[in-house]
Amino acid sequence: MKRLGIILMWVLLCSLQGQAQFWISFGWNEPHCQNCLWMEQAIRMTNRQAAEYHKIIHRYGEKIEREARKHYRYWDQSAQKIYKLRMERDRKLQRILSPSQFRLYVRFVRETPTRIHDWRGWYNNPHYPHYRPSAACHRYEDHYWHCQWEYANNRWSDRFDEGKWYPGKYDRPGHDNGHWRPEQNNGRPHYQGGRPGSDKYKNKHDRNKHDKKRSDRDKH
Numbered sequence: 001m002k003r004l005g006i007i008l009m010w011v012l013l014c015s016l017q018g019q020a021q022f023w024i025s026f027g028w029n030e031p032h033c034q035n036c037l038w039m040e041q042a043i044r045m046t047n048r049q050a051a052e053y054h055k056i057i058h059r060y061g062e063k064i065e066r067e068a069r070k071h072y073r074y075w076d077q078s079a080q081k082i083y084k085l086r087m088e089r090d091r092k093l094q095r096i097l098s099p100s101q102f103r104l105y106v107r108f109v110r111e112t113p114t115r116i117h118d119w120r121g122w123y124n125n126p127h128y129p130h131y132r133p134s135a136a137c138h139r140y141e142d143h144y145w146h147c148q149w150e151y152a153n154n155r156w157s158d159r160f161d162e163g164k165w166y167p168g169k170y171d172r173p174g175h176d177n178g179h180w181r182p183e184q185n186n187g188r189p190h191y192q193g194g195r196p197g198s199d200k201y202k203n204k205h206d207r208n209k210h211d212k213k214r215s216d217r218d219k220h
Helices: 002-020 034-042 047-068 072-096 099-111 135-145 199-219
Strands: 148-152 155-159
Touching: 034 047, 034 099, 047 072, 072 099, 072 135, 072 155, 099 148
Parallel strands: none
Antiparallel strands: 148 155
């Protein structure tokens, strides 16, 4: 009976440890990381590039995870810090990768962010399933994942539609798993005749005014 109790206690401790793990789980001290190895082979890095790449990805991945673990009260601050860490990480990678390699890197990580020990939509924290992230979180996420990298005069520059951005413009990352998933329009009004100020909206507005005048004339 005593042995059975010990076994049950051991199983319970193991299950609690699994539940307590952060939903982003990576081995930061692993010398042979399969995600890094996949990327190194996919974009054909040299041994020297691979060693630097592994070091950079793990160093910044650990910092991003630390920020993502914070309480939801600090998510706006974390969103900004995570964005800066991601951009700083990519700037360092631009120095060791060729332009063609970096383009492939951007393409592959946008397909599967876990390849760089990152998580798109990190604010879907299972510890706070009922807390909705602010527009600042979405803006920083979109700014990173949807920026356009351009290479000219031997340097990279990122372009983002900052002035035309609005919450819900880009599809939100879909993490079901029982967590909150933002609605498609994210509370934004749905304009069937186009957004205000657009040509489609103006044409529809002018057409409605014309139809109204004609209907008033027909009544007389």
